[in-house]
Amino acid sequence: MSLSDEVLMARALRLAEACRQQCVMAPRTAVLVVRDGEVESEHLGVPNPEQAWANALAGGVEGATLVSPVAPPLGVQDQLMASAPARLVLGQGWRGVGRLELATEVLQQSCARLNPAAGLGRPLVRMKLAMSVDGRTALANGISKWITGEAARADVQNWRARSAALVTGVGTVLADDPRLTVRTGSAEVDGVRRQRIVLDSGFRTPATATLLQDAQGTVEIWGLESPPAGRPECRAVSPDADGRVSLAAVVSDLGDRGCQEILFECGAELAGAVLKSGLLDELVVYIAPKFLGHRGRALVILPDYAEVASEPEMVLADSRKVGEDIRLIFRSRDTTYG
Ligand SMILES: NC(=O)c1ccc[n+]([C@@H]2O[C@H](COP(=O)([O-])OP(=O)(O)OC[C@H]3O[C@@H](n4cnc5c(N)ncnc54)[C@H](OP(=O)(O)O)[C@@H]3O)[C@@H](O)[C@H]2O)c1
Known part of the structure; x- marks a missing residue:
């Protein structure tokens, strides 16, 4: 059975919560790389969200689902599109880029609480x-x-x-x-x-x-x-x-x-x-x-x-x-x- 978007987001939130004390000058986040319904890797946004996305993309994400409480920062969006993931699951609203399949505002209130x-x-x-x-x-x-x-x-x-x-x-x-x-x-x-x-x-x-x-x-x-x-x-x-x-x-x-x-x-x-x-x-x-x-x-x-x-x-x-x-x-x- 593959994990639901809510369960995956809850896991990303727990991970991001753990970096609350290290990431004080930028939104807290974590990125999960999910393949075939299983979490393949987890990436902490320390010292900033860019780091989590960069580390996730570096491992290759073609065809994968990426889960994050925070939308991809501008600086990583081109690389994200070039990396060709299949789907993005986000805690915030996002207009998205290209033809990426999107699920937004997943556990939105908890995500907003993480980054008030x-x-x-x-x-x-x-x-x-x-x-x-x-x-x-x-x-x-x-x-x-x-x-x-x-x-x-x-x-x-x-x-x-x-x-x-x-x-x-x-x-x-x-x-x-x-x-x-x-x-x-x-x-x-x-x-x-x-x-x-x-x-x-x-x-x-x-x-x-x-x-x-x-x-x-x-x-x-x-x-x-x-x-x-x-x-x-x-x-x-x-x-x-x-x-x-x-x-x-x-x-x-x-x-x-x-x-x-x-x-x-x-x-x-x-x-x-x-x-x-x-x-x-x-x-x-x-x-x-x-x-x-x-x-x-x-x-x-x-x-x-x-x-x-x-x-x-x-x-x-x-x-x-x-x-x-x-x-x-x-x-x-x-x-x-x-
Ligand atoms: N129990 C606690 O949680 C706690 C925590 C910290 C401190 N304390 C205790 O509090 C005592 C000091 O209290 P305090 O009232 O003298 O100090 P404070 O509230 O820390 O500082 C007050 C000073 O801040 C300056 N200030 C600058 N802008 C201000 C603004 N917009 N509004 C208000 N003040 C402004 C003013 O001095 P200027 O007019 O010169 O700018 C004012 O006199 C100490 O005994 C300390 O141990 C207790």
């Missing part, structure tokens, strides 16, 4: 926050290490790993001096080049900040004033209507560079701005079984609402225990993702 940027028209915006049961992120004296346990902190590394860019505010840099690197323990994942961005109107980030050491061009500091001399990582951008570094400009700029997912990891002030921006697709909150006291730091700074209904409207998409902590995932009710 295509549907959103910009990178997916996710924010991670961690708090105590009483909704605080630090003690009144500023001490915040460590609220959550080891398992939750390791889990956070996975959100970082699937992100093409990690964004924080200067408040966090000055308070915590973070590295903002990915530390999953896998060299293939941790070695992927990711952009690290600090939003810092007045360029208060010191040149000695830890994240600037070994930065190799991966750190950018976005501000509003003239960049200080001798600091190539500092970049002046236009303010938004509130006179702050524009979050819309950050997201749009990272989208233009091919980023698929962006992670905000920041303090209460920038977190509040992200929530109000209308750009947030997913909020990941860790809750530790600890109490930090009512004078501790708040999770987000938001205006005083007059009613309980507030923006953005989010729905709970997942909840689970991670070590001793709880992890909640909320999605924006408006998002086309998920």
Whole structure:
């Protein structure tokens, strides 16, 4: 019995899902070469979809069926036609070329979830926050290490790993001096080049900040004033209507560079701005079984609402225990993702 298009696509999706943390600047995909109803070979799209198609075609695909969640990129289409496969099974719509037999939009929703940027028209915006049961992120004296346990902190590394860019505010840099690197323990994942961005109107980030050491061009500091001399990582951008570094400009700029997912990891002030921006697709909150006291730091700074209904409207998409902590995932009710 030969495998159905849906079963084959599910297999391609599982394979592509496995490269989520290595392929952060291009759509994730995998290509299956199927002959006589059996999978002959599988090709991962690392570092990009072109690689999966090139590897598949290199093995000879005449008369075969090719299965992929993502349509063939422009750069491989001529070679694809010259290779004369019999049929293409795709997760997306595609106008196709030549007289190739096509099945499109197979498991389309799952394929769209794998590469949300295509549907959103910009990178997916996710924010991670961690708090105590009483909704605080630090003690009144500023001490915040460590609220959550080891398992939750390791889990956070996975959100970082699937992100093409990690964004924080200067408040966090000055308070915590973070590295903002990915530390999953896998060299293939941790070695992927990711952009690290600090939003810092007045360029208060010191040149000695830890994240600037070994930065190799991966750190950018976005501000509003003239960049200080001798600091190539500092970049002046236009303010938004509130006179702050524009979050819309950050997201749009990272989208233009091919980023698929962006992670905000920041303090209460920038977190509040992200929530109000209308750009947030997913909020990941860790809750530790600890109490930090009512004078501790708040999770987000938001205006005083007059009613309980507030923006953005989010729905709970997942909840689970991670070590001793709880992890909640909320999605924006408006998002086309998920
Ligand atoms: N619990 C958690 O998940 C978590 C995560 C990270 C950090 N933290 C904690 O948060 C604390 C720092 O909080 P924070 O609120 O001071 O820092 P923050 O939110 O990381 O940074 C805030 C700063 O970002 C700058 N900024 C630039 N553009 C902005 C915009 N569009 N909207 C808002 N801010 C913008 C502003 O400084 P300029 O006006 O100078 O530009 C602002 O003061 C630390 O104690 C840290 O430990 C907690």
